[in-house]
Every structure is written in C-alpha cells, then in structure tokens.
Amino acid sequence: MKHYTSIYDIDNINSWIEEAKAIKTNPFKHIQLGKNKTLGLLFFNSSLRTRLSTQKAALNLGMNPIVMNVSGDAWGIEFGDGTVMNGSTAEHIKEAAAVVSQYCDVIAVRAFPTLKNKAKDESEQVMNAFKKYASVPIVNMESATGHPLQGLTDALTISEYAKVTKPKVVLSWAPHIKALPHAVANSFIQAMQKMDVEFVITNPEGYDLNPEITKNTPIYHNQEEAFKNADFVYAKNWSSYEDYGKVNKTDSNWMITKAKLGGAKFMHCLPVRRNVVVEDAVLDSDSSLVIEQANNRTYAAQLVLKKLLEDL
Numbered sequence: 001m002k003h004y005t006s007i008y009d010i011d012n013i014n015s016w017i018e019e020a021k022a023i024k025t026n027p028f029k030h031i032q033l034g035k036n037k038t039l040g041l042l043f044f045n046s047s048l049r050t051r052l053s054t055q056k057a058a059l060n061l062g063m064n065p066i067v068m069n070v071s072g073d074a075w076g077i078e079f080g081d082g083t084v085m086n087g088s089t090a091e092h093i094k095e096a097a098a099v100v101s102q103y104c105d106v107i108a109v110r111a112f113p114t115l116k117n118k119a120k121d122e123s124e125q126v127m128n129a130f131k132k133y134a135s136v137p138i139v140n141m142e143s144a145t146g147h148p149l150q151g152l153t154d155a156l157t158i159s160e161y162a163k164v165t166k167p168k169v170v171l172s173w174a175p176h177i178k179a180l181p182h183a184v185a186n187s188f189i190q191a192m193q194k195m196d197v198e199f200v201i202t203n204p205e206g207y208d209l210n211p212e213i214t215k216n217t218p219i220y221h222n223q224e225e226a227f228k229n230a231d232f233v234y235a236k237n238w239s240s241y242e243d244y245g246k247v248n249k250t251d252s253n254w255m256i257t258k259a260k261l262g263g264a265k266f267m268h269c270l271p272v273r274r275n276v277v278v279e280d281a282v283l284d285s286d287s288s289l290v291i292e293q294a295n296n297r298t299y300a301a302q303l304v305l306k307k308l309l310e311d312l
C-alpha cells in the first residue's frame with residue numbers, strides 16, 4: 001500500500017480486521033519492522049485519541065514518532081498554485097511537504113474542512129497536496145471528507161462485539177450546537193458498505209449526506225423506525241451537506257437515550273458532548289462501546305503503519 005487516505009484503500013476489510021485482531025493479541029510482534037523509521041504527525045486541528053493512539057501504534061512497531069501542531073507553530077502554508085505570496089502564508093506546500101519528507105518515512109496529517117466552501121473541501125486540498133508533494137507515504141488522520149483510521153477502528157469493534165452473523169448497524173445523526181464535519185460519518189458508511197451487515201442511516205430531512213457516499217444505503221428520516229431491531233447504534237452529528245455547513249436543527253428529540261437504544265450497543269468516535277448527543281445513562285452503561293473503540297484506534301493505526309512499512 002502506497003498511502004492510506006480513504007476506506008477505499010482497504011482491499012479486503014475482513015482480512016484487515018483479522019490482522020488487526022492478531023496485532024491486538026500480540027502488539028509487539030513487529031517491533032523490529034519500524035526500527036530506525038520515523039513517523040511525522042502533523043496536526044492542523046485538535047486531537048486527543050488520534051494523536052496518542054497513532055503515536056502508540058508507531059512505538060509498538062519500533063518507529064520513532066515526531067509530532068507538530070502545524071496551525072500556530074509552523075509557518076503558514078500556502079496551497080494555491082502560482083500564488084503571489086505577499087499575504088499571510090510564508091511557505092508553500094511544495095517546499096513544506098518535500099522538507100518534512102526529508103525527516104520522516106511516513107507522514108500522517110489531520111486537516112479538517114472549512115465547512116464553508118464545498119468544492120474546496122471536496123477537492124481534499126491539503127491531503128492531496130501532501131500526496132503530490134511529499135516523497136513518502138501519507139496517512140489521513142481525518143481530512144475534509146474522511147476519517148479512515150476511525151472507520152477501520154469501527155469495523156474492527158463491530159466485528160468483535162457482533163453476536164449474530166449479519167448484525168443490524170444504524171448510523172444516526174444526533175444534535176450538536178456547532179457545525180461539525182462529515183468525515184467520520186462518511187468513512188463509517190464506506191466501511192459498513194464493505195462489511196456483511198444490515199446497514200441503515202437515519203437523519204432529519206435536510207441532513208442527507210453526499211449521495212455519492214451513501215449510494216444505495218437506506219436512509220430513514222424517522223429515527224424510531226430505523227432503530228427497530230438494531231444491534232449497533234453509531235451516533236454522530238454532522239452539519240447539513242445539502243445546505244452546506246449549516247446547523248439548521250439542534251432538536252433534542254434526536255438525542256440518543258437509553259429508552260431508544262433498547263438492547264443495541266452504542267458507538268461514537270469521541271469526543272462526545274454528554275446530554276446533547278447522547279444521555280449520561282447510555283455512556284455510563286454497559287451498552288456503550290466508546291472506550292473499546294478508542295482502544296482499537298491503536299490497533300487500526302498499527303495495521304495501517306505495518307502495511308505501509310512493509311511496502312516501503
């Protein structure tokens with residue numbers, strides 16, 4: 001594998017899940033693989049889980065991780081081609097990506113969308129510029145339109161906790177006060193479409209995601225209907241895709257409650273706002289898998305790094 005920037009980079013999700021489980025059982029088995037190799041982690045946005053679990057994954061493989069908060073600490077990076085750089089940006093991505101490639105064998109990047117300019121967000125400007133101008137593999141640590149490390153983690157977690165052969169998995173929109181990205185939902189959808197699960201999405205009208213991603217996955221505008229016989233409920237807020245980046249609904253009727261969840265397991269990528277997205281009674285119960293998901297971030301990242309290192 002050359003880069004890991006999308007769920008579509010996974011050739012066979014079932015074999016990836018089995019390999020991730022093997023890594024989880026014996027996390028130091030490949031400690032020699034990353035010897036004398038450096039992983040650079042570049043953050044344009046905040047992180048807790050991705051920042052720590054990806055470093056831990058690198059350490060488990062014997063790699064040396066180095067981390068930088070790009071926004072604020074590095075020089076402002078210019079992405080435009082042919083720009084007269086007489087404004088606020090001091091360094092072009094052409095040099096920046098080439099320079100970081102001198103120090104790192106793999107570069108991992110987090111860069112959220114603007115949520116203002118749909119065309120720019122969908123062009124994946126930052127991730128694609130790193131792919132173009134870096135000379136080493138790129139890992140997506142959540143970009144404008146995808147969070148494939150999270151999607152792989154979620155597929156692994158569902159495989160671990162499924163009690164039936166073809167579980168019913170529901171992705172549910174939930175309320176939030178801020179405009180949030182579509183990335184986590186997109187990668188979860190793409191991962192579920194590759195799995196042997198009964199998968200449905202539920203969201204209010206006006207909140208349908210990109211049809212090029214949802215494809216033929218059923219979308220319910222009635223949450224109660226969608227939750228019937230669910231084995232897993234994955235909650236996530238996203239801002240409107242149709243009315244791009246807007247928060248047109250904060251209706252607490254869509255909050256996930258213990259009563260709605262029934263016997264299903266609850267999943268969320270975290271961070272989660274308690275009693276806005278989901279009530280305490282869910283997060284504080286045995287139905288919640290959020291900590292197990294966070295733990296699996298390490299093994300998903302370790303699998304991705306292992307595959308990249310093997311192909312260096």
Ligand SMILES: NCCC[C@H](NC(=O)CCC(=O)O)C(=O)O
Pocket residue numbers: 142178180181182183184269270271273
């Ligand atoms: N990496 C996991 C999710 C990151 C981001 N959440 C957030 O920005 C939450 C911020 C807040 O609750 O204020 C998202 O939805 O894509």
Ligand SMILES: NC(=O)OP(=O)(O)O
Pocket residue numbers: 046047048049050051142150269270271
């Ligand atoms: N789930 C996730 O990506 O968390 P962070 O934003 O804290 O990295």
